[in-house]
Amino acid sequence: MKAHKYGDHVDTDVIIPARYLASQDEKELALHCMEDIDKNFHAKIKDGDIIVAGLNFGCGSSREHAPVAIKASGISCVIAKSFARIFYRNAINIGLAILECPEAAEDISDGDEVKINFDTGLITNETKNKTYKAEPFPEFIKKMIDDGGLMASLKKK
Amino acid sequence: MSMTMTQKILAKHAGLDEVHAGQLIQAKLDLTLGNDITAPVAINEFEAAGFDKIFDNRKVVLVMDHFTPNKDIKSATQCKQCRTFAKRFNLKNFFDVGTMGIEHALLPEQGLVAPGEAIIGADSHTCTYGAVNAFSTGVGSTDLGAAMAVGYTWFKVPAAIKVNVTGKKKDFVSGKDVILYLIGKIGVDGALYKSLEFCGEGLKELTMADRLTIANMAIEAGGKNGIFPVDDITREYLKGRVTREWTAYDPDPDAEYESTVELNLDEIDCTVSWPHLPENAKPATEGKNIKIDQIVIGSCTNGRIEDLKAAAEILKGRHLADGVRGIIIPATQSVYREAIKLGYVEIFLDAGCIVSTPTCGPCLGGHMGVLAKGERCVSTTNRNFVGRMGHTESEVYLASPAVAAASGIAGCITHPKEVL
Numbered sequence: 001m002k003a004h005k006y007g008d009h010v011d012t013d014v015i016i017p018a019r020y021l022a023s024q025d026e027k028e029l030a031l032h033c034m035e036d037i038d039k040n041f042h043a044k045i046k047d048g049d050i051i052v053a054g055l056n057f058g059c060g061s062s063r064e065h066a067p068v069a070i071k072a073s074g075i076s077c078v079i080a081k082s083f084a085r086i087f088y089r090n091a092i093n094i095g096l097a098i099l100e101c102p103e104a105a106e107d108i109s110d111g112d113e114v115k116i117n118f119d120t121g122l123i124t125n126e127t128k129n130k131t132y133k134a135e136p137f138p139e140f141i142k143k144m145i146d147d148g149g150l151m152a153s154l155k156k157k
Numbered sequence: 158m159s160m161t162m163t164q165k166i167l168a169k170h171a172g173l174d175e176v177h178a179g180q181l182i183q184a185k186l187d188l189t190l191g192n193d194i195t196a197p198v199a200i201n202e203f204e205a206a207g208f209d210k211i212f213d214n215r216k217v218v219l220v221m222d223h224f225t226p227n228k229d230i231k232s233a234t235q236c237k238q239c240r241t242f243a244k245r246f247n248l249k250n251f252f253d254v255g256t257m258g259i260e261h262a263l264l265p266e267q268g269l270v271a272p273g274e275a276i277i278g279a280d281s282h283t284c285t286y287g288a289v290n291a292f293s294t295g296v297g298s299t300d301l302g303a304a305m306a307v308g309y310t311w312f313k314v315p316a317a318i319k320v321n322v323t324g325k326k327k328d329f330v331s332g333k334d335v336i337l338y339l340i341g342k343i344g345v346d347g348a349l350y351k352s353l354e355f356c357g358e359g360l361k362e363l364t365m366a367d368r369l370t371i372a373n374m375a376i377e378a379g380g381k382n383g384i385f386p387v388d389d390i391t392r393e394y395l396k397g398r399v400t401r402e403w404t405a406y407d408p409d410p411d412a413e414y415e416s417t418v419e420l421n422l423d424e425i426d427c428t429v430s431w432p433h434l435p436e437n438a439k440p441a442t443e444g445k446n447i448k449i450d451q452i453v454i455g456s457c458t459n460g461r462i463e464d465l466k467a468a469a470e471i472l473k474g475r476h477l478a479d480g481v482r483g484i485i486i487p488a489t490q491s492v493y494r495e496a497i498k499l500g501y502v503e504i505f506l507d508a509g510c511i512v513s514t515p516t517c518g519p520c521l522g523g524h525m526g527v528l529a530k531g532e533r534c535v536s537t538t539n540r541n542f543v544g545r546m547g548h549t550e551s552e553v554y555l556a557s558p559a560v561a562a563a564s565g566i567a568g569c570i571t572h573p574k575e576v577l
Contacts (some may be wrong), residue, residue, distance in 0.1 A: 009434060088297060140181065
């Protein structure tokens with residue numbers, strides 16, 4: 001999985017600009033994902049690629065369209081130094097994997113090949129031949145994701 | 158016990174005697190809120206999950222404010238979906254064109270939020286209601302969809318930062334200057350995951366409009382919520398608005414705060430946040446070289462009658478500089494009506510401004526004032542991210558209504574004292 005690297009405070013306005021929020025169609029949202037900071041994002045992402053970013057990823061608006069657009073782009077995981085809390089919650093609720101790991105976020109370069117074990121939180125950088133340890137999800141979050149997200153989890157109750 | 162205001166409200170709604178930072182709880186909600194952008198996604202989730210009941214038709218609130226009056230067919234379709242849902246479940250608080258206002262100005266004004274209540278909204282600025290001592294925070298649409306059905310949600314109890322307010326406000330300084338200054342001090346992730354709890358003898362200097370603006374922008378410091386204690390100013394505001402019983406929550410004397418930020422009002426002058434982050438706060442006096450194309454006065458942050466008054470006092474008998482467009486957006490119908498009655502609308506029109514019906518509009522680059530490449534706007538809104546108000550090479554400078562008005566007259570970023 002190839003890493004695509006961005007800086008600190010990537011906000012939800014650049015992840016998916018408000019001018020596209022009159023649509024709820026995830027494929028259409030994916031077409032415009034990240035375009036305000038990276039015009040080639042849609043063209044260059046291959047299924048399974050990951051985003052690596054700095055502090056406070058997903059800050060700003062609560063729009064759930066942001067993690068939806070990232071997921072629909074084919075991104076399999078976002079690794080960041082830290083996440084804004086509403087984005088963090090939204091990502092889990094819609095089933096986009098995210099990992100907080102300052103060490104990996106600092107060290108991984110744009111274009112590095114990366115593998116992630118979600119059970120252990122182990123991130124392997126195959127390009128640099130290094131590993132980093134992220135905190136795996138706690139049990140209740142794992143269960144929510146196993147159930148298929150928040151809604152499916154509530155339905156089960 | 159040693160709980161913060163936020164922790165006390167959460168404990169009460171979780172049915173627990175005590176909670177501590179980091180604890181995961183399930184809490185009952187007094188209100189859930191969605192708008193014309195986030196509610197359609199929530200309704201889809203609600204329906205896909207097979208729910209056929211909402212938890213309370215008085216407590217599920219929908220406000221059509223972002224792209225209204227509808228700017229295109231897609232946004233009209235989203236409002237129609239909300240309208241159909243509101244009818245299906247007989248929502249008592251559905252606000253459509255004609256009754257709507259910008260949600261976070263509207264709900265406090267209508268007495269829908271009260272001290273001690275717990276509220277979530279699928280909009281990041283839901284944190285506004287901390288101004289009246291409520292716990293309120295933004296969530297996404299899936300959280301909203303679930304909460305509309307069951308009336309509760311899960312929270313991680315936040316740790317808190319105490320903001321100790323002292324001193325006196327200088328001339329022309331408002332809540333907006335205070336919060337921009339604070340964000341400049343602690344950064345856009347300075348309160349990440351945490352509560353910002355405002356305390357101190359300086360609170361008596363802050364009007365309810367100031368507090369609403371300050372709590373509104375707690376999210377711009379990454380905060381989960383911002384909250385004020387109840388005092389005479391709060392009680393006066395709630396009079397005639399909130400008729401149900403409510404409980405005020407003060408922090409315990411030994412409440413645990415992770416840190417304390419000293420905020421001396423004596424040190425704060427009119428403040429502007431440069432592009433492209435709200436933390437880029439500088440004194441307004443440093444903006445003389447920044448020529449502007451537009452001013453926007455409005456939004457959930459600064460569209461209340463006090464905001465329009467501050468702008469009107471500066472624009473009265475003066476005119477916008479050549480080449481500057483002035484867009485004034487009263488946040489609610491009653492603010493609009495009041496602005497007409499008090500003569501502000503005439504002042505704005507005489508000054509060369511336009512006065513719009515309530516809408517979030519340009520704040521998020523929706524409509525009613527989108528910027529072209531290279532254009533600059535001094536705006537009383539809450540975010541100045543890349544592309545927020547239009548083209549990715551446009552620039553938004555965040556400021557108070559007084560600074561925006563003064564800047565409109567001068568044609569560049571200007572401290573109000575320089576035009577009066």
